[in-house]
Amino acid sequence: MKIIDAHIHFSNIGSFKETAEKLSRVHYSADGLEKEMKDNRIEACIGMGVTETEHEEFPARHASTPMLLDLEETPGRVAVCPGVNPWRLDGSGLDALEKELQKPESVGVKIYLGYYPFYACDAVYQPVYDLAAAYRVPVVLHTGDTYSERGLLKYSHPLTLDEAAVMRRDVQFMMAHLGDPWALTGAEVVYKNPNMYADLSGWIVGAGVEVEEKRRGRHFDHIRHALTYCEHYEKLLFGSDWPLVPIGDYAACIGDLIPSRHMEDVFYDNALRLFPKLRAFIENGTSGR
Numbered sequence: 001m002k003i004i005d006a007h008i009h010f011s012n013i014g015s016f017k018e019t020a021e022k023l024s025r026v027h028y029s030a031d032g033l034e035k036e037m038k039d040n041r042i043e044a045c046i047g048m049g050v051t052e053t054e055h056e057e058f059p060a061r062h063a064s065t066p067m068l069l070d071l072e073e074t075p076g077r078v079a080v081c082p083g084v085n086p087w088r089l090d091g092s093g094l095d096a097l098e099k100e101l102q103k104p105e106s107v108g109v110k111i112y113l114g115y116y117p118f119y120a121c122d123a124v125y126q127p128v129y130d131l132a133a134a135y136r137v138p139v140v141l142h143t144g145d146t147y148s149e150r151g152l153l154k155y156s157h158p159l160t161l162d163e164a165a166v167m168r169r170d171v172q173f174m175m176a177h178l179g180d181p182w183a184l185t186g187a188e189v190v191y192k193n194p195n196m197y198a199d200l201s202g203w204i205v206g207a208g209v210e211v212e213e214k215r216r217g218r219h220f221d222h223i224r225h226a227l228t229y230c231e232h233y234e235k236l237l238f239g240s241d242w243p244l245v246p247i248g249d250y251a252a253c254i255g256d257l258i259p260s261r262h263m264e265d266v267f268y269d270n271a272l273r274l275f276p277k278l279r280a281f282i283e284n285g286t287s288g289r
Contacts, residue, residue: 001264004271004278005045005247007140007176007201007239008033010069010078013050013058015147020243024207028243030072037077040248043268044282046239046275047074048110048140048176049083059115059148060085065093066100067110074105079281081108081140086116086124094127101135104284107277108137108174114146114156120164129164129171138172138197138274143179143186158186165193172274174237177202183223187230197274200254200266201239211249215256224257233262237270 009016010033020028026036037045051067053060067083074080082100085093100106109132111125118124120141132139143158154160158179165173175198179186190196203223204211214220227236236258240250251267258266272279 001267002041002043003238003251003267005037005042005240005242006174006237006271006275007199008045008047008078008242008247009050010047010071010074011050011052011067012070013052015057016243019205023205023210024243024245026207026243026246028071030075033078033242034075036242036247037075040251042077042247044077044079044271044278045242046079046081046107046271046278048081050110050112051083057148059112059150061087064088064096066097068100076285077282079105079107079275079278081110082106083110083112084125084128086111086118086122089124089127094131097128098131098135101131101137104277104281106137107275107281108132108140110140110142112142113160114142114144114151114153115148117152117155119155119160121160121167125164129168132172133168133170136276138174140174140176140199142176144177144181144202158182158189161196162189162193165189165196169195171195173197174199174274176239177241178223178226178236181222183226184229187226190232190235191230197235197237197270199237199239200257201250202241202244204250204253205244207246207249211245211253215253220253220257227257233258234265234270234273236266237274238267
């Protein structure tokens, strides 16, 4: 079965490098990503743009919008959702974001709720939603736990996405991580709103024995409940959150949770439906940038 990984990272972020070295034990590099894609029949990946500055760790107040994939030269078949720093959404930031969205590899937009102190429905993000609607690309919204202890969880709770989804029916949204650990709430927001999708990424950090213990234990009990409640498998997308976990290990975990009749949708077809630019990107064989 071919796979599209709808949520990875490929940015020069210190915490990603440390996690790859000490926990997931993946090769966080272009060569490492290409090998994982080849070994696991990954047709394409979507990288979530995020950057640090020389003097600030993420979330860096002075990082430019759009934030992109700056680890190395990006491998072929890796698209990008340019990241948004709400502190840098002046005229030049919006102009730069629009120029990025005109590129074939830019298939969506990423907003880091919780890392920045604004709700999804805040006025600061409305110009971003205007651009997403105009260019017919989805907006990916971080939800749930924040990898940085400096994050504020009240801004990343999945219930806060309901108002944005109702307010902006002209925009397609993807809730990253299904709002975990509030996955049942996230499932309700997806169930209720026709323009809300979710990726199934970021529920494990580690590799090998750590992954297998969680796969065989009770770690996913609340996720099983949430997915059964939601039922809308046509709106759920596989994502790994690489380099936090090896893609193949995580794909096996998600495969355990999805009914067989919905596997191709979750692992492949739903990404093509939600990200309209992705099919042409794959077919044209866009190479590293």
